[in-house]
Amino acid sequence: MEFTxxxxxxxxxxxxxxxxxQKVSRLDKIQEGSPGGISFLSNLKYENYLxxxxxxxxxxxxxxxxxxDYNTTLIKVEDPYIGFTQLLEAYEMMIKEDKLGVEQPSYxxxxxxxxxxxxxxxxxxxxxxxxxxxxxxxxxxxxxGDNVTIGDNCKIFSGARILNDCVIGxxxxxxxxxxxxxxxxxxxxxxxxTYKNIPQLGNVVLEDNVSIGANSTLDRATMGSTIVxxxxxxxxxxxxxxxxxxxxxxxxxxxxxxxxSTEIGKNCIIAGKAGIVGHLKIADNTTIGANTGIxxxxxxxxxxxxxxxxxxIKDFLKSYAVFRKxxxxxxxxxxxEKKQ
Numbered sequence: 001m002e003f004t005x006x007x008x009x010x011x012x013x014x015x016x017x018x019x020x021x022q023k024v025s026r027l028d029k030i031q032e033g034s035p036g037g038i039s040f041l042s043n044l045k046y047e048n049y050l051x052x053x054x055x056x057x058x059x060x061x062x063x064x065x066x067x068x069d070y071n072t073t074l075i076k077v078e079d080p081y082i083g084f085t086q087l088l089e090a091y092e093m094m095i096k097e098d099k100l101g102v103e104q105p106s107y108x109x110x111x112x113x114x115x116x117x118x119x120x121x122x123x124x125x126x127x128x129x130x131x132x133x134x135x136x137x138x139x140x141x142x143x144x145g146d147n148v149t150i151g152d153n154c155k156i157f158s159g160a161r162i163l164n165d166c167v168i169g170x171x172x173x174x175x176x177x178x179x180x181x182x183x184x185x186x187x188x189x190x191x192x193x194t195y196k197n198i199p200q201l202g203n204v205v206l207e208d209n210v211s212i213g214a215n216s217t218l219d220r221a222t223m224g225s226t227i228v229x230x231x232x233x234x235x236x237x238x239x240x241x242x243x244x245x246x247x248x249x250x251x252x253x254x255x256x257x258x259x260x261s262t263e264i265g266k267n268c269i270i271a272g273k274a275g276i277v278g279h280l281k282i283a284d285n286t287t288i289g290a291n292t293g294i295x296x297x298x299x300x301x302x303x304x305x306x307x308x309x310x311x312x313i314k315d316f317l318k319s320y321a322v323f324r325k326x327x328x329x330x331x332x333x334x335x336x337e338k339k340q
Contacts, residue, residue: 001025002024003023004021004022004023005020005023005024005075006020008038008075011086011087011090012083012087014059014076014083015075015076016073016074016075017074018072018073020073022057022073024036024037024038024056024057026038027084027088028055030046030049031049033054033058035054037055038059038087039053039057039058039059040058040060040083040084041059041060041064042080042081047067050066050072051066051070054072055072056072056073057072058074059077059080060074060075060080061076061078061079064076099119103121103122105123106120106122106123106124106125107126108120108125109126109146111128112127112129113132115135117135118132118134118135118138119137120138121138121140121141121142121158122140123140123141124138124140124141124143124144126144127145127146127147129146129147130144130148130150131148131150132154133152133153133170134152134153135153136150136151136152136153137155138156139156140158141158141159142156142157142158142159142161142162143160143161143162145163145164145166145181148163148165148166148168150168151169152170152171153171154170154171154172155173156174157174157175157176157214159176159177160174160175160178161178161181161182163179163181163220164181165181165220166180166181166204167203167204167205167206168180169208170208171208171209172206172211173211174206174212175211175236177215178212178213178214178215178216178217178218179216179218180204180206180212180218181203182217182218182219182220183200183219183220184221184222184241184242184243184260185219185241186200186222198222199222200221200222201223202220202223202226202242202243203221204225204227205227207227207228207229207231207232208230209231210228210230210231210232210233211233211234212228213234213235213237214237215236215237216234216236216239216240217238217239217240218234219242221242222242224243227244228240228246229246229247229250229266230248231248232248232250232251232252233251234252235251235252235272237254237255238254238257241258242260242261243261244258244264245263245264246258247263247265247268248266249266250266250268250269251268251270252270253271253272253274253290254272255272255273256270256271256272256274256275256276257275258270258276259275259276259277259278260278261278261279262276262280262281262282263281263282265284265285265286265301266284266285267284267285268285268286269287270288271288271289271290273290273291274290275292275293275294276288276293276294277294280294280298281297282297283300283303284301285301286301286305287304289304289306289307289313291308292306292307292308292310293307293308293310295310307319
């Protein structure tokens with residue numbers, strides 16, 4: 001589908017600088033832009049591409065002032081990243097296939113129900129006494145267990161597993177091969193050195209507007225619930241252990257792991273490969289850097305932590321600056337020893 005640049009600007013509440021009558025039909029990276037495409041410039045690290053791109057239009061910030069000549073049309077908006085996201089959402093709505101109905105073979109137990117405008121893909125399975133809301137899509141080969149509740153406007157993608165007794169709110173996405181509700185890692189050591197399995201009798205609760213990435217795992221509680229509160233976004237390959245609580249609007253990047261019974265505050269950022277031991281509390285608005293290990297509770301909100309084991313990011317960077325100079329300092333020490 002084609003739209004004029006002026007029509008796009010109207011959608012984004014933006015202002016056109018250049019030829020708004022040109023037509024665009026494609027979304028491009030700014031460094032790969034070509035005629036008919038529209039790109040965006042948010043990170044000024046990529047500014048040089050603005051002066052070489054062949055994209056017909058580029059979305060930029062209201063405050064942006066080019067430092068060189070350019071050969072494209074600008075759409076000025078308050079926040080180009082948010083503007084381009086809005087454009088992606090609109091484009092997705094136009095191109096996506098809104099699947100409805102039931103593909104065969106698939107199975108839903110007679111005791112379960114599904115709301116209107118739903119979709120069940122081929123080879124999907126829905127167990128006993130499960131309730132699924134309206135406009136929810138269960139993609140091929142997804143597994144939904146017994147006594148599960150799934151709200152409205154959810155997407156359960158291919159190969160995902162929602163196991164018995166779990167609860168999923170509205171507007172949630174569970175991506176391919178994620179597992180919600182596997183047994184927690186509960187084993188009691190015995191006198192003879194073996195381990196006895198501890199039954200995991202709880203469930204997992206996802207509140208509204210939660211996204212779970214591909215191949216991530218959220219373990220059911222030993223008793224009670226593992227809880228992911230509203231607005232949380234979890235990347236691919238993340239491990240959430242039993243009885244964890246994750247606060248509202250927290251984001252967790254790939255390969256991070258959170259051990260059992262830890263409580264994460266709201267609006268936290270947990271970067272890739274971070275590890276958090278069990279039974280801790282992490283304050284609101286905490287940022288935990290990549291590869292960081294957390295071994296004690298964080299009680300003060302708003303900290304940024306980095307390192308293994310974690311310390312305040314400013315302290316870590318100061319220490320790392322010294323660490324890099326250790327060979328030089330060692331040579332100076334040897335010279336001093338020779339002079340004595």
